[in-house]
Amino acid sequence: MAKSDSERRTDAVIDVRELVKRFPTAAGDVLAVNGVTMQVRAGEVYGLLGANGAGKTTTLRMMLGLLKPTSGTARIAGFDVAKFPEDVKRNMALVSASAGLYQWLTPRELMHYFADLYDVPAAAAAARVEQLAELFELRKFMDRQCAGMSTGQQQRVNLARSLMHDPPVVLMDEPTRGLDIVGSKRIFDFTSHLKDIGKAVIFCTHRLDEAQRLCNRFGLMFRGRLQLEGTLDELRSVMGRESLTDMFLDLMAREQQIDRDSSSLLAPETSAGKL
Template identity: 55%
Template sequence: MLIVDRLSKSFQRDGREFAAVDGLSFRVDTGEVYGLLGPNGAGKTTTLRCILGLLDPTSGDVLVDGYRVSEKPQAIKQRIGLVSASAGLYQWLTPREILDYFADVYSVPPDVAEKRIEELSDLLDLKLFLNQRSATLSTGQKQRVNLARALIHDPPVVLMDEPTLGLDVVGSQVVFDYVELLRTQKRAVVVSTHHLDEAGRLCDRFGLLFHGHLRNEGTLDELRQQTGQPGLVEMFVEMLRDRRSSA
């Protein structure tokens, strides 16, 4: 469903070119939750932006549902839902108005949009505040609206960037339940987070990025065999040690 194929992205810094992502390849199948993990500067955000079509790759490509981002960036956007901690709500609109607006942006027919809003309201328990101004919502309620917004156009792929940032235990559980829903709906999901304990609960497989390269990939058991480390935290500590020693 999602294929990242030898993706590279370079930038200019201090008059010199550096590769934020360098020959990165991985795939995420339907019904799979893939954890894209790495320390700051590993290339996670650049990778997500390339997948979304917000950055043009220097080389390589991304395929979503058979469409190449290099050829059909708009079609790619239609097939991806984004959940990001940095995504805000229009404070003077209600959740219903926000969902209606994004359904229109994605060219969802009004009758289909109305049905999806009702379905998402049931799934994510939005009904009590669906017609309430977003400025009055709690952090957890706003995150529920963000989760619904990502699905209003029924995308086969969902990207989640720090989805539990700033949430309490109850709010985080909503995200866990949401990911399980996406899994049962056979969507391909990419989760990027610094909360390694949560990543361990959410994800089926992991890709560990280091200096733009995919250093290790696999299930948690496979990563343990590859790295000789018992958990994700220890794997990260080892990567940070390597970064310091190579600096």
């Protein structure tokens, strides 16, 4: 598989330009994502921040090729999502808090199953299962059905499963939602580990304090638009605020002021919910 038009190549593993997603709904079209452009390099954790319904998940789904963008392009590891969707998927992992496990399968079966789906050769898969079992401390219950596991155990199995094919890009969609302190800490440690080993990571969350500690760069999303982008220092100098939370509140207030000025009705919230 050749990377065809690679003239626009950057060193960014994730290269998203002008992504737009418009959902037709009963109340008329909704712009869930409105012209999002971002680049993420290897070894970088990009914090995609925003309130629920800001368009974060929709952006991730378009990067993965699960949703077709209304316009714009997304390139992952050099592959255009529109042209090589399978290659894009092969180069990406999706870690999501809402992901479940197959209750009647064991972690080992589950991991082998996903290895097969990602065309990982059997020998490599077997080695990989051992490594991940080691890393996430799954040894004790590798051959027990997932049904009886604790939330923490399920979370670890889910992480191991999503990384079976060892991709260069990891998308984390609200990975700490519903987890306790230990679980959240495991996610943070794991994410900074991914950063260390040179993965390009997008970390989506609405918990800004979490993100502030973890990410190299930030994108603040609001109503489908990437309102602000940069490192923490850059953002501080632009917004004149110390914490991301304050910046975000300022941003929201500003948006609402614009709305009032133009005396227009509030744009409908995106209808893109969870799967």
